[in-house]
Amino acid sequence: MMLRAPKRVPRRVSPAGWLAGLLVVGAIAVLTPPRAAWAVDPTQLPDPALQARYSGLTHELRCMQCQNEAIADSPVDLAADLRREVRDMLLAGKSDEDVRNFMVARYGDFILFRPRFAPRTAWVWLAPGVLLLVGAFVSWRIVRQRTALVAQDNAPLEEDIRR
Amino acid sequence: MNRRMNRFALPMAVFVALVVVLAIGIKHSPNKGTIMSPLLGKAAPPFSLPNLADPAHVVSSAELKGRWYLFNVWGTWCGECRAEHEMLLQVRQSAVLPLIGLDWKDDDAQALAWLAQLGNPYEVVAVDRSGRTAIDWGVYGAPETFLVNPQGVVVFKHVGALTPEVWVRDILPRLPPRTAAKS
Secondary structure (H helix, E strand, O other), rough: OOOOOOOOOOOOOOHHHHHHHHHHHHHHHOOOOOHHHHOOOOOOOOOOOOOOOOHHHHEEOOOOOOOOOOOOOOHHHHHHHHHHHHHHHHHHHOOOOHHHHHHHHHHHHHHEEOOOOOOOOOHHHHHHHHHHHHHHHHHHHHHHHHHHHHHHHHHHHHHHHHH | OOHHHHHHHHHHEEEEEEEHHHHHHOOOOHHOOOOOOOOOEEEEOOOOEOOOOOOOOOHHHHHHHHOOOEEEEEOOOOOOHHHHHHHHHHHHHHHHOEEEEEEEEOOHHHHHHHHHHHHHOOOEEEEEEEOOHHOOOOOOOOOEEEOOOOOOOOEEEOOOOOOHHHHHHHHHHHHHHHHHHHH
């Protein structure tokens, strides 16, 4: 005997079903706590301005172990150590630039998600602009060529009409 | 005629440029996972930490000046460190240069048990419980091994387990001929 898979009956979702689904999705979106509530880092600095700088810095420093995360979001031990370092430096009155210099001296440019503009990193910053210019030039040439073609194509037609 | 040439010249130029860029990438692929240490060619970061064998005493970088040494970052929580341990024991056996250990964010008792069980390749082990010294050295994953010269300058860094290949290819050639000949 041949076994046959049961035939799938396409089921239509009723309008009420759609509405219920939308309500559930909406409720999840509204009721879940904002992202900060899940943050791995509970550090609170005494001064709100300091806290803002701390948050900014820890979000722009790369976790070297899990390279696509900032140290602010990484649960890895090393990220916690680096956050502690940032906190201690800020509490000691160091500037944001001091903290960045400290990190770059130890881990290299790679630790900054927003690399500095230096001879070594210039191409990272300039490449998009250069590529955009190249693209603009190429499309400008194509448009110009096609426009010329259209003018040529129409010429005989216009002669015909005039005749 | 000129236009026809152009039509192929530009894509060809782009293609050649792409090949060059990718070729550079492929050529460097053995190190693609490792990040160039800014420490290379600079003075080894100073430290002063408790000695694992005798916590009352301090291991300090100042004492290490004047000779070549390998600075090896490890921990008992690190699987790759177990994998490289046999190689470390061979390095000790060769007596080419001393191994200085940095026990990174580890438990002293476990570290001592590990060395008692697997053998101790280190001349001395410094204990970095807070991880502060490891940050100074730019360590981001154990095991890492640094080659330091008598002037206290970091000459070479290897991320991952030390292997006979790395020893022969990267470490021995950097040592002065007389030291290396002993291996």
